Amino acid sequence: DAKTTQPPSMDCAEGRAANLPCNHSTISGNEYVYWYRQIHSQGPQYIIHGLKNNETNEMASLIITEDRKSSTLILPHATLRDTAVYYCIVFLFGAGNMLTFGGGTRLMVKP
Amino acid sequence: DSGVTQTPKHLITATGQRVTLRCSPRSGDLSVYWYQQSLDQGLQFLIQYYNGEERAKGNILERFSAQQFPDLHSELNLSSLELGDSALYFCASSVRVGNTGELFFGEGSRLTVL
Secondary structure (H helix, E strand, O other): OOOOEOOOEEEEEOOOOEEEEEEOOOOOOOOEEEEEEEOOOOOOEEEEEEOOOOEEOOOOEEEEOOOOOEEEEEEOOOOHHHOEEEEEEEEOOOOOOOOOOOOOEEEEEEO | OOOOEEEOOEEEEOOOOOEEEEEEOOOOOOEEEEEEEEOOOEEEEEEEEEOOEEEEEOOOOOOEEEEEOOOOOEEEEEOOOOHHHOEEEEEEEEOOOOOOOOOEEOOOEEEEEO
16 A cells, blocks of 8 residues: 555756655654655665654755645755656654655656 | 665576576665565565564565675575566665664666566
8 A cells, every 4th residue: 555645757947946745644653754766777865754843954855744644855956967756755663664665756857 | 876786787687597686785784675676566675684684574576585694795596587577676775773764775786587
């Protein structure tokens, strides 16, 4: 069962902010939201994660709604190299739990 | 560069054959994970090892096996290969023994079965 819903594809103009939405309406209180991306057929790359509060690092910002039912990954100034498939993953720490990748959003950054 | 090394990068073989994929985790990482990515199934977790011991199993076929050696490198063995085994096989590593959501993935081994 998919725990997250993401649009299959999005476009973004180079230099503009890319806002990637994710719906996780059935998330439980102790589940984290993780974001990964996969550029072409390279290995997935960890971007950011959060539980309740908004998070920011050198790559992106993660905005989680107060009810935690959805989140948005923000790439503040998208470049052509940000073209990739972005995966939103709900993850629970605990024995036997693994990262489960869904279909993701294919982000195309255009000049 | 994630620090995880996978070999070979590309492999072409025939149905019924056996292949071995190799993974060297990041320095200091004790956990190794194997994932399979095919066109129709997406990224699927196969198996996890921690410090030489199997920790978790996912959708790994009985024809597939893995192990982690004392130097922490891991090998994924695929036997009696079928056309449907054609896929990208990724190895990932982490330092923690417990499950973590932050994994470092290698560049993958692309297996083509003809």
